Amino acid sequence: MRENMADFLTVDSLNKSFDGIVALENFSCKIKKKGILGLIGPNGAGKSTFFNVLTGFITCDSGKTNFMGTEITGKSADKIARMGISRTFQDLRLIRQIRVLDNILLCFRDQPGEKLRNTFIKNSLVRKKEKENKKKAVALLEYAGIADKAGSLANDLSYGQQKLLSITCCLAADADLLLLDEPVSGLNPVMIEKILSIISELPEKGKSVILIEHNMEAIMQISDRIIFMDTGKKISEGTPQEVRSDPRIIEAYLD
C-alpha cells in the first residue's frame, strides 16, 4: 500500500515565491491512487499556485514532482496534460464561443484528426474516430445531465452548468488525476449535490482527485484526506475527522 502511494503522485518540497512573496514553502504531499485529497486554507495560502506548479503553468523555484513513476517537474503544461493530469480553473475556463459538444470533443486525448496530415490523407480514419468520440461525448453529457444543451454555445449555459461542463471536459480527457479548483463555489445546493456526486464517483472509475474548496461541508463530505495550508506551508494533514478537530483549523475556519 505504501509502495502504491509513492507510485502515483509524490510532491517533494516545492518552493515558489513571486517577487519575494512566498506562495509555496517546502510543500510536500502524496496522493494514493483513487484517493480524494482536499486542500483547504485561506485565500493566498498557495493552493492555486500549487495547482499551477503541478500542471506546469508555473515553474517552481525548487522541488520535485513525480507522477506515476515519471518526473514531471519543469515539463510544459500541455505535456503534463497529455500524461494524464487534467484540471479546472478557479476563474472557470471554457471555450465559450463553440458548442458544448465541441468543448467535450476538444478535450479527448490522442485525436488522429488533430494531426494535419491525417485530415488530408487519412480522412476516413479521422471521421470514424470523430464519430466514436461524438458518441462518447454525448454519453458524458448525459451522465452530467446537460445533454440537452449539447448544441448550445458554452457561453449560453448557466454558471453552474459551465462548472459542470468544465469537470465533464476532464472526464473526456480521461485523466488519471483531476485537479479541481473550487468546483462548487457559488453554486446552488442542487448543483452542489450533483457535482459532489460526480466527484465522489471518480475513485470507482480509477481516478484520483485533488480539490480546492472553501465549502467546508462539501470538502469534508467527499475527501478521504485533507491538507490545511497557510502562507504556502502545510499546517496539518489528516482525515476529515482529524482535521475537523485541529484547533488551528477551527480557529481559521470553523468557528
Next chain:
Amino acid sequence: MEYLLHILIYIGIYSILSVSLNLLVGYTGILSIAHAAFYGVGAYVAALMALKLHSPFILNLLLGIIAAGILGALIGIPSLRIKDDYFVIATFAFQVIVFSVLNNWVSFTSGPMGLPGIPQPDIFGLKISSHIEFLILVTLLAALVFWISNRVVKSPFGRVLKAIREDEVFAQSFGKNIFAFKLKVFMISAALAAIAGVMYATYISFIDPTSFTIMESIFIISIVIIGGAGNLWGSVIGAVVLVALPELLRFVGLPNAVAANIRQILYGSLLVIFMMWRPQGFIGEYFFKQESENQ
C-alpha cells in the same frame, strides 16, 4: 467584357489571399501583417524560375508554394513565441524585411525595376493566355484553396485552432501544443498565399516590389475583417466587395489621380465603420476585441 473578366480575376486572386489569411486571423486569432510577403515570395519565385530557368508553370507554382511555406516556418518560429501586439509587430518587421530584400537585391530580383515579361502559364501544353482562360484557372485554384482551408477548419485540427483563439490556457490544459498548432497553420496560410502570388505574376506578366508592401497586407486584412473573420465565405464576399467597390468610383467620373486617393480613404473608412458597428464583418463569427468586451 474584358474589363469585367479582369475584375473577376482580381477577385479570385484576393479571395485566395483573404481565405488563407482568415485561417490565421479568423480561426486562430493571430493577426499577421506579413501576408503580402508570402504573396510576394510566391510571385517572385514563380517569375524568377520562369524567366531564368524557363521551367514549367506547374513546377513554378509548386516551388512558390514550398518557398512561402518554408519562409512561413522561418518567420513563424521566432514570432509565434511572442503574443498579441508583439506578434503583430514581429510580422510587421518581417514584412518590411521581405520587401527590402525584394527591393534591394537588385542582381537577383532586379529591385525597383521589377521583372517584366513573365511568361503566361502553360499547363502540359495547354496555354493560358486569354482573360477567360485566366479566370477559369484562378477560379479553380481559389476553389482548391477554399477546399483545403475548409477541410482544415472543419477538422479536429480546426477545432483546436478555435480553442487557441478563445483561450490558449484552456487548450494547453487539455494537452494541445499551442506553438505547434500555430506554426502549422501559419505555414499553410503562407503556402496558400503564394498561389495568389504565382497567379498575379503570370497574369500581369510584370511584378515589382511595390505590389507586396505593408499596404497590401493591410488591404488583405481589411477584406478578412469586413467580410467576416472566422467565416471562409465571408472572405470571398469581402474580396468581391473591396475589389469591386472602388471600380464603381470610376463611373462617378472622378479623375484617375483623385480616384486612387479616394480608394485609400474608402478602405480606411470602411474598416473604421465595421470595427465600430459590425466587428464581426458581413458574416463572421469571430469578434475582434471580444475579450475586452466580456471582461
